Amino acid sequence: MSGTRREIPNDPGRKERILEAALEVIAEGGVHKTTHRKIAARAEVPLGSLTYYFDGMEDLLAQAFARLADTMSLLYRQTVQAAGSTAEAEEAVVELICGPAYATTRDLTLIFEMYAYANHNPAVSATTRTWLERSRDSLGLHFPTGVCRALDALIEGWPMHGAFDEAPLDRNLVAGTVHAIVAAAPDLARDRAGGGT
Known part of the structure; x- marks a missing residue:
């Protein structure tokens, strides 16, 4: 199941990949066009991973x-x-x-x-x-x-x-x-x- 703790040990660099993917998405289209779905696709992770690591889009953008x-x-x-x-x-x-x-x-x-x-x-x-x-x-x-x-x-x-x-x-x-x-x-x-x- 996406976004569960069982995923994490098998992919220890996932959070960093998500943050880097977020920066790539922002660089391409700006903050106003950045979405969870675009970031997840760029990071090649399940969409649920974003809600596991981040408390919403504002938190994700702040950490990125x-x-x-x-x-x-x-x-x-x-x-x-x-x-x-x-x-x-x-x-x-x-x-x-x-x-x-x-x-x-x-x-x-x-x-x-x-x-x-x-x-x-x-x-x-x-x-x-x-x-x-x-x-x-x-x-x-x-x-x-x-x-x-x-x-x-x-x-x-x-x-x-x-x-x-x-x-x-x-x-x-x-x-x-x-x-x-x-x-x-x-x-x-x-x-x-x-x-x-």
Whole structure:
């Protein structure tokens, strides 16, 4: 029988597959066209599995967006953490904005959907706030607080604009803008002491 506990030990990755399937369905048609049936079909699981793991569609969407935020935050931190100087940290920020790994077309679509849905769902709104805090915390490994806020706005916003702009991102312009923000910080002395700029 679908959705019973007997199914679970035989398919331990089922919940994760459902969440990933939900993100795929959202990316293809948006939250407003996402249904239990579409998610179950994409995940190749019985429809009853969704009600076993999730307390309705709102809960499923909230957990799917939390999964997205966790994945993106991890990549974000890994990219920034690998920098050994302020200059390398600036390049990491440029890579987050312009590079192919972070904020792919699919990711941007999901981010748009998450931000819109966050306006109407407290759980997703909390996920979004936590994501911002985690991003700024990662940038804080190399930059002062005010710079972190400005750079994070660039990292999120510039690719979003780029999604609707036919012209490709100008990496030199992005790099120059990032450097200008970092150089304008009044308390950059501690970063410069590390030999970055």
